Amino acid sequence: MNPSNYLFVSALLFTIGSIGVLTRRNSIVIFMCIELMLNAANLAFVTFARIQGNLDGQVIAFFTMVVAACEVVVGLAIIVSIYRSRRSASVDDVNLLKF
Amino acid sequence: MNIVAMNAGLTGTPEAVLFWVMAPLAVLAALGMVLVKKAVHSALLLVYVMISLAIFYIAQEAPFLGIVQIVVYTGAVMMLFLFILMLVGVDSSDSLIETIRGQRLAALLVGLSLGVLLLGALGHAFVGNGAVGLDLVNADGNVQGLASLLFSRYVWAFEVISALLVTAAMGAMVFGHRERTVPRRTQRQLSQDRFQEGSQLPGAPLPNPGVFSRHNAVDIPALLPDGTPAPSSVSRVIKARGDVLSSEPFELKQEDQGDQK
Numbered sequence: 001m002n003p004s005n006y007l008f009v010s011a012l013l014f015t016i017g018s019i020g021v022l023t024r025r026n027s028i029v030i031f032m033c034i035e036l037m038l039n040a041a042n043l044a045f046v047t048f049a050r051i052q053g054n055l056d057g058q059v060i061a062f063f064t065m066v067v068a069a070c071e072v073v074v075g076l077a078i079i080v081s082i083y084r085s086r087r088s089a090s091v092d093d094v095n096l097l098k099f
Numbered sequence: 100m101n102i103v104a105m106n107a108g109l110t111g112t113p114e115a116v117l118f119w120v121m122a123p124l125a126v127l128a129a130l131g132m133v134l135v136k137k138a139v140h141s142a143l144l145l146v147y148v149m150i151s152l153a154i155f156y157i158a159q160e161a162p163f164l165g166i167v168q169i170v171v172y173t174g175a176v177m178m179l180f181l182f183i184l185m186l187v188g189v190d191s192s193d194s195l196i197e198t199i200r201g202q203r204l205a206a207l208l209v210g211l212s213l214g215v216l217l218l219g220a221l222g223h224a225f226v227g228n229g230a231v232g233l234d235l236v237n238a239d240g241n242v243q244g245l246a247s248l249l250f251s252r253y254v255w256a257f258e259v260i261s262a263l264l265v266t267a268a269m270g271a272m273v274f275g276h277r278e279r280t281v282p283r284r285t286q287r288q289l290s291q292d293r294f295q296e297g298s299q300l301p302g303a304p305l306p307n308p309g310v311f312s313r314h315n316a317v318d319i320p321a322l323l324p325d326g327t328p329a330p331s332s333v334s335r336v337i338k339a340r341g342d343v344l345s346s347e348p349f350e351l352k353q354e355d356q357g358d359q360k
Contacts, residue, residue, distance in 0.1 A: 001115035001119075002230075004221065006118070006155060006159065008221060008222075009126065011218050012126050012214065012218075013125070013129050014213075014214075015210055015213055015217065016126070016129045016130055016132075018210050018213055019133060019211075022202075022207075022209065022210060023133070023206045024133065028138050028180065028183060028184060028187065029141050032141055032142060032180060033133065035145065036132065036145060036148060039149060039152050043152055043156075046159050046164060047159060049159075049161070049233065050160060050161075050231075050232060053231025053233060053235065054236055055233070055237075055248050056248065058161050059248050059253055061164055062163075062164060062167065062245065063260055065168070065171055065172070066260050066263070066264065069176060070263050070266075071267075073267045073268065076180070076271075078274060079183065079187070080183060080186060080274070084277075089187045089188070092198050
């Protein structure tokens, strides 16, 4: 098996995540889809590290994980504070600027 | 020797078996994550995808990242997601109404074309290419190799990212903080309120629910010493559910009272 098969899996996961972000309405599910995309990118980094034979890709994947952890913390705090004021987790209900 | 060098880039049979078992399941779980209606199910399917990615990392000579993936993602991040799901409401499922007409179809088309583009580019670039493998750089151990990179070439990024973590924690605290708009009532004020004229709160504690031991008592109002039921003895949750039973069968009848006299 060629290691680049992992890259195809990564591309598939990224695509699925992006479709989820575009179609789902629940902000938490959208957030989880973003996490899936980050994970897919990480898998690509790790595979590239192996194909190229140096550890830089793994270091970048490590940094991505830290940034993803920060993003989750702040993003979930935003979702909770929106939920407190609007009583909804749907992205359609956040439309104060629209009307 | 030549054959060994040629095969160095390819993976062994065990890894191929692992890949062909785990990868389709991971992709299916990811698809299910997008397709299922309940957010909790999505979260659990995402946990599955993340664990299979961790196994892929370990199979790809990145044991440190594999463990970090399990600890950080499935252990911390997904549990945080589940906490927030429980807070926001487990049954906050998606509305199936399209607010923009044709948006779902357009999103599907755009997403699929992105996928075709990515797969096409990858297939064009990598078919037939072998891999160098990490045996050489992992010779001292994966963690040691990563550490020597982190603390030499990437030390500045490492420091910046620690600042980012602290900032994110502070940001979450600021978002979660709620300013108190009315001053907190002290115990003295609460007690004065309770005894004030016209106060709804009784000075004494509320009576406990239930009469005798003949019934599961929390859904029946207590009987006061004069024989009348006390509605305030039943929890308002049970009242809201409409599960309050009448205490009438347990009340003392006129003739009982006569007997006692």
